[in-house]
Structures are given as structure tokens and as C-alpha cells.
Amino acid sequence: MSARATRLVIGGIIVLLALVLAAWWYARYERVEVEVPVPPRGEAAYNPLYALKKALVASGHEVVARANLNLAAMALGPRDTLVLGSDVRTLSADQVAALLAWVDGGGALLFGLPAGARERPGALVDQLDLRLDDEAGQCLRLSATPAAAAAGRDGRQTLCFDTLVARAGIDEDEFDLLAGEPGRGYYLVGRDHGDGQWTAAGTLRFLRNDALDKGANTDLAWQVLAPLLHGGRVHLVYASDVPPLYVLLLRYGWPLLLPAACALLAWLWLRARRFGPLLPPATTTRRALREHVEAAGEFVFRERKTSALYAPLRRAFDARLRRDAPQLAALDGEDLVAAVAARTGQPPQQVRAALQPTDLNHPERFLAAVQWLARWGLR
Template sequence: MKRYLWGSLALLLILVLGATGYYLYRHATPYQELVDHGPSPEARANTYLAAEMFMRERGLKVDHANGLEVLATLKPAGNSLLLLGERSNMSPRQADQVLDWARAGGRLIFVAEALWDDDTQQSGDLLLDRVQIHQQLSEDLEEPPEQEANDAFPKLTKVYLEDEQAPAYIGFDTAFHLDDPDSLAQSWANSGVATHMIQLDYGQGSVTVLTDADIWKTPAIGLYDNAWLLWYLNTDTAVTLLFNTDHPSLWQLLWRYFPQALVALALLIGLWLWQAGSRQGPLLAPAPKARRQLREHLRASADFILRHGGQGPLLQALQLDIRRRARRRHPGFEQLEPEAQWDVLALLSQQPVDAVRQALQPVSGQRLSGADFSHQVAHLQTLRNAL
């Protein structure tokens, strides 16, 4: 019976699965879906990665470097050097090294990084100043470049080639303009707003100055003819992209090549500071072991109380001592009225009642003169000594 039941269940399951599979086969439609996960880590780390891949697809050899040390092994002939990184820390020696490489036959392409200053007659961009090209804001131009009639794209830069009927269109930033005051340029490219690219013959090589290189970053390289311009400027050369031209400081060079000397110098400075800060001169003599006399202690205590508490505490202490002695000589003294107390004290001390009254009068907050204070203390001491 059990075997028959299990066989029926298995047959039923096979029928259900078969019917489901047949239904899906007849009605299900396969399709493909692309999921965009965004730029790869390589693309996020290198904004010119698409430019590198484009040039390699066009048959150009592309390398990138992080310092000008590459010039020591990079032959000028047949090579292009693209300076796309920040160059504010470039030294004069490095600028000369780059231009000497271009003069020897290299193809140099760089971005103008600073504006020309008429007051100082320089921009601070060493490469730009040495090739005598000035950069300024387009809005400061007195006479913008002449626009073509019926120009449909005035904000795009036009690059004209021989034997070509239409220009190539490049999306340079129109906020900046390149000026050639000495008319050294062999070719240039303008938008309807300003000049954005200038090419110079430089010795056996060439120099190309751009207002910006954002046209070759992702995704701008896919717009207009931006990618074509990158290929055109580097045709028939091996391309080296240089992203970092910062030269190390003196301390960085010293630490790189002479770390032991710097550590020894730091130790010597520390020892010198320790020696300079040590105690100089004879030691102080120890305090004498002889003790002060009781009178000196009492005078010092009285001076301290007078400086910090005033005259009142000293006078009140003498008055309290007089009343304490009077209680021992005359039981019930504290229960008497003040006038009766003065009579008792006058009798016990053989002093006039007026003198007793004056000596025991309450201490006011008013400060007494030195003579009055001494006179009051003398009265109180005479009264106390008589008891």
C-alpha cells in the first residue's frame, strides 16, 4: 500500500513540473539587462583613463609618469610629453629641463595655469612665461576674436586643417584667453569668445599651450571633437602623460639621502639645549639652623594679622584677654552691665573709669592713624597688665 502511495505522489509531482516547464517554455521571453555599477576604481583614480585607452585604440603607445625624472630616459625625437597635473611648485631648473627637452625635438603640450600680471610683467607659471605666452580672462579682452558670420557654435573652438571644408569643434572653457604679444605662434584655435590653443615651433620640437585640459577628462572626452584633437596633437609619437611635477623640498631631500645625519643633528641640538639650560653659578647656602626668638615670632604674627585682617582683630584680641582676666578676678563679671564692668575694671586695675571706657569701646570699621592705634594698644596693654 505504501509503495503504491509513494508512486502516485512521484507521478503527480512529475506531471506538475512538466506542465510548469511547458508553460514557461511557451510564454517566458528571455531578455538581457545591463546594470551600471558606475566608474571602475581605476577610472576614479585616473580621470584621464579614457583618454589613454582612446589613444591606445588609435595605435599610439601611451605611458604615464609621476615626476620629471622620466626626462632622463625619454628621447625627444618621436615622443610627446603632456603636462596635465598641477605645476605651481615647479622649480626654474625643472622648467628649463622641460623646455630643453622640447627644443631638442620633443613635442610638449601643457596647460596655462596662471594669469598675466602687467605690474610684475610675469604670471608665475614658469613654462608660460618662458615661451612668452600670456593668459588672461576672456571678459577682460578689449577686442575679442572676430566671429564668423552665421556661426552656429560661437562657444566652441574651431580647429581648421588644410584640405578640410569644415573645422573640428572643441569644447574648451571659454573663460580664459591666450595672447601671443610677440606673434610667435605658428597656429592657433579660437572660439567666438577667445583664443584657447596656441602652437609654437620650439627649436627642433614644438610647444602647444592650452587654456584647459578638462576636454580630455571623462566624460568630456566623448563630446564634440575633443578626442580627435588629442589624437591629432600626438600623431606619430609615443605619448607620456605626466601628472605630478612637484619638486621635493630641501628637508625632504635631506631626509631621503641623509637620515642618519639629521638624527645626529637633532641629538646634538637636544644636548646643547640641555647643557644651556643647566644651573650655573654657586649653590645657595643652606638656611641657618638657629631658631628665631619668641619675640620675633610674635612680631611676625602681629604683622601678618595687621596686613591681612587690619587693626580690628588685634584690638579685639586684647579686649577679649582683658575680659577673660576680669572674670578670673571677679566672678560674675560677664553678667554685669557695661558701665558696671568698667567700674569693676577701674577698681581692679586702679585706672580711671574714662580710661577703661575708652580702652574697651567697640572697635569700629574705620582705620585709625598710626599714632591713635599705638595709643589705643598702649591703653589696653596697661589695663591688661594691671589685672
């Protein structure tokens, strides 16, 4: 068989195998639809009560959603309902007073109890005389209605409440709604307030977008909201105050802040050897007056300029001699030496060495001359 025929046979086998593999793939392949959740967009991305808003609109209610509690702009009516889905501790005393006055006039209020608020519950909780307990949290096992289960939504859910209304010191007869486990606390309380009513829940997580898709949460939301709907507008407040920047960074930015902090600490550790001076500070040169004089004398001797030190002393001696003995100052040479020796009582050799020095650059001779002149010329 020629080489060309061999290549044709090998090529045919490869094509046949590819056809067999394709036939097996299409025979075994099954097309399946898969739902891939995508991040929410638009208002649903920042409004956690957006699904509740759409559900209430679909049921025929007029709904207004706001990012903060602005009572003047909201113009709450006597038959309106307010769902306060934010931390009630951010409300001021004036806002609480205006809010309770509106409830007293016929409004309906639903709010969530703030987590970790046992020591600082806020003005609204204090005005309603509720004592919170955040150490005895409990979970509620919810079951969806048969209709919700038949619609394909989850039949059973667990909803946990971190904050409860304490049983101790509460008069159960004063409340129209109390829900909780015996001996622990209430996760749902409510009562009339004037012509209106208010309801407080241990959490409002069952009203959020990701929770309303579950049948049990939907049923609970309707059971809580239905008694509060009186035909007026429904106001949804999903944030009464924007947290500070550092709170947002710690809450949402820790996946980036943590590795950045570790990288910073590693860099500081690598560069730690450069902290502080590389060398000890140089010792400041300090000399006493005598050391300066000695250094100056050594310099003069090195430069062979001792006459510059001798001349001032000789001028001082001549000036004293002219002042005290003018007749001696007029002498010169050996006559001066003899006269000064006779006057001072010093040997002529010392007087001659001081007044007529032969080699001032010799240390001993220079020292003898200047000592004699300093002794007899500077008195």
C-alpha cells in the same frame, strides 16, 4: 452551502485572480537592457588620462603614465611626446629649464593653461612669453565627424575655456598654431622651439576619461595630439604635485565638513551659557590692622581670656618699676598702691584699679587698667 465549501470557492477565486494577474504581467512585461555606470576601478580611478593612454596604446604607441614630473626617471627622448595634464604653476625654474631644453632638442610638449593664473602664471608660461587672460573665457561648439556620429557617440559638444592667451602684445606671425575667436583671445596656441614644438591649450578637459567617450572631444584630441606624435614614446603626466591636505579637504570633503561645522556651531550655541564663571568671583577678605586688633580683642572677650592681654602690660610695668625705683618694687598690696600713687600723682583709686583689677572681663575696667599700665609702664 457549508462553511467548508464556501472557503473552497473563495480560495478558487483568489487563485484564479492570481493566475489572471500573472498572465497579464508576463504579457505586458518587456525585458530591456540598461547600462548602469559604475565607479572606475584600478588605475582609471586615479588617472584621469587613463582612457587616453588606452587609446594611444591601441593605435600602436608606447605610452608611459606617471603621477609626477620626474625628468630624470622619464629619460625623455628627442622624438618623445609629453602631455602635461597638471597645473604647470607647480613646476620649478630648474624643471622648466630642463623641459625647454628637451623640447629644443626635438621633443613635443602639450600642456594646459592654468585657470585663474593671470597674476601668477608660473615659470613655464613666463619662459614662453605668454600673457594670459582669464576674464574673457569662451566656449567652443564641437561637432563630431560623420564616422564618430555613426558609431553612436555624441555628435555635438560644448567645450569652455576659462584661460586664454591674450591677443594684445602678441605677434601672430611667430606662432604656427593659433585658434580663437576674433577680438577675444586664443584657446589653442603652438609653435616650434628649436627642433621640437610645444602646444598650449586653454584646458585639457577634452583629454580626460569622462570626455573622450564623446565623439567631438575625441576628434579634437586627435587633431591636437596628431601633429605632436613623432614615433617616440608618449609620456602622460596627470599630476605633477599632490595638493596639500587642506586643499583636498576643501575640494572633496566639503559635503562632510559643512554639516560638521554647522553641528559644531549649534553645540557651541547651546553651551554658550556655560562660558565664563557660573558665579562672580568671591570678594577677597581684606582687613586693616585696626580691624584685626578689634577682631582679636572681641575673640578674647568672648573666650573670657582677657588676663592674657593684661599680663604682658603688667610685666612691663613691674620691669620698669624695678629699673627706675627698686625700693617701690619691693612693696606689695596697698603699700605699693599708695607709693605708686604718690610717685605718679594719680588718684589711688585708678592705681588700685590698674594694679589690682577685680574683673578684667568687664570691658570698661579692662580698658582703664590696660590704658593706665600702657601710659606709666611703657615709657
